[in-house]
């Protein structure tokens with residue numbers, strides 16, 4: 372059993388499963404954020420529910436944070452082990468002939484997404500935790516939309532978000548599509564699944580870009 376956990380196949384499966392879980396999170400996160408561009412009320416209502424529901428707060432949120440940390444720690448481990456296993460470094464690598472540019476650079480696109488998450492937690496998650504669990508400020512169900520709008524006032528921050536979403540596409544493009552194979556999904560639907568993953572990798576980050584830009588130009 373411990374041999375299995377330590378095996379590189381098991382690590383790839385763990386990476387794929389945690390990645391797939393984060394893809395689900397991205398989809399729900401995008402859906403909620405997207406409502407902000409056409410209805411402040413709906414966004415407030417959904418955010419208030421997510422921010423105060425005990426199952427979301429004390430079960431789903433810790434699972435999500437664990438999922439994020441697990442995925443990036445495992446990502447580093449995989450990269451280190453792969454580098455070690457590859458006695459002759461990229462010098463012998465024949466570029467795109469062996470593996471696509473994006474698959475070889477998952478660690479870099481991942482690092483940009485990680486840096487984005489640092490900024491993003493500083494922007495939203497930290498103030499939220501302070502508001503709720505340090506200041507114990509009274510809950511105002513209409514506060515979410517103005518807080519969100521305020522964050523996208525700055526063109527620099529909006530630009531950083533947009534740039535990060537481009538890297539998110541690069542990361543998902545290879546990560547999501549190859550995750551099916553890593554979990555052993557290998558049948559007549561594999562090609563369709565891969566196409567779906569690639570479409571998702573473009574559509575969802577593009578949607579996030581639309582949200583960021585719309586909020587930036589919707590200041591009032």
Ligand code: HEM
Nearest residue numbers: 400404422432435484491495496499519539579580582583
């Ligand atoms: C325009 C794009 C985005 C907007 C407007 C946005 C907005 C928000 C907001 C308002 C929160 C709420 C924090 C809270 O109440 O706890 C949040 C949390 C979070 N966001 Fe985003 N987000 C965006 C893109 C992303 C992307 C692309 C990712 C992942 C790569 C991401 C990952 C997270 C995570 C992990 C949390 C913490 C969730 C929690 O545990 O509460 N966000 N975001």
